[in-house]
Structure formats: structure tokens, C-alpha cells
Amino acid sequence: QVQLVESGGGLVQAGGSLRLSCAASGRTFSTYAMGWFRQAPGKEREFVAAINWNGGSTNYADSVKGRFTISRDNAKKTVYLQMNSLKPEDTAVYYCAARRVSYLDTDADEYSYWGQGTQVTVSS
Numbered sequence: 001q002v003q004l005v006e007s008g009g010g011l012v013q014a015g016g017s018l019r020l021s022c023a024a025s026g027r028t029f030s031t032y033a034m035g036w037f038r039q040a041p042g043k044e045r046e047f048v049a050a051i052n053w054n055g056g057s058t059n060y061a062d063s064v065k066g067r068f069t070i071s072r073d074n075a076k077k078t079v080y081l082q083m084n085s086l087k088p089e090d091t092a093v094y095y096c097a098a099r100r101v102s103y104l105d106t107d108a109d110e111y112s113y114w115g116q117g118t119q120v121t122v123s124s
Contacts, residue, residue: 035097
């Protein structure tokens with residue numbers, strides 16, 4: 001079993017930056033692929049970024065490519081999402097998710113464990 005706890009959300013002006021963190025429990029974190037997803041009010045949950053077990057492979061949604069960076073520290077059992085050049089349309093609840101295999105996927109249904117989410121609000 002893996003428990004995930006996100007932090008780092010908040011209110012920021014357009015053009016600003018935030019770094020989200022997702023701390024995991026459990027001994028198998030280093031073998032799991034991890035992902036970040038987001039859900040805005042009235043919209044479906046969408047893929048943001050994913051990373052494989054050792055950080056050697058990443059994938060991003062087109063809407064965040066070049067602005068967001070996903071990374072992980074297996075020793076700290078933590079995955080990060082560095083968000084730069086934020087836009088009002090990035091406003092959403094951001095969720096961290098863990099996949100019980102080592103390679104990444106962009107499909108939320110492929111992830112078994114989810115955090116409670118952290119709110120990111122970008123003002124114009």
C-alpha cells in the first residue's frame with residue numbers, strides 16, 4: 001500500500017512559479033512510475049506529467065510542455081512538479097498518483113494510488 005500527500009499549492013500571479021511536492025510512504029516507491037494530474041472546476045481530470053521509476057523517462061501534456069518539470073528523489077520518496085510561467089488556465093486541484101509498474105503512462109486509470117490533491121490558483 002502507498003499513501004501520497006501533496007503539498008506546495010497556493011495562490012500565485014500569472015507568470016509566477018510554484019513547486020508541488022508529493023511525499024510517499026511504503027517501501028516500493030522507487031519501483032513505481034509517478035504522475036501528476038489536475039482537475040479544474042466543471043472539467044474532467046487531465047494528465048499533466050509523468051515520470052518512470054528512475055527518472056530517466058518523462059512525459060508532459062502539450063499544454064504544460066516547456067513550463068513544467070517533473071522530477072523525483074527516490075531516497076526521499078518524493079516526486080516534484082516545478083511549475084513556471086503559470087497561466088490562469090493552470091488553475092486546478094493537482095493530484096499526485098502512483099502506478100504499480102516502473103514505466104510511465106498518461107492514462108489516469110493506470111494509476112492505483114492517489115493523493116488528496118492540492119489547490120493551485122493562478123490570478124490574472
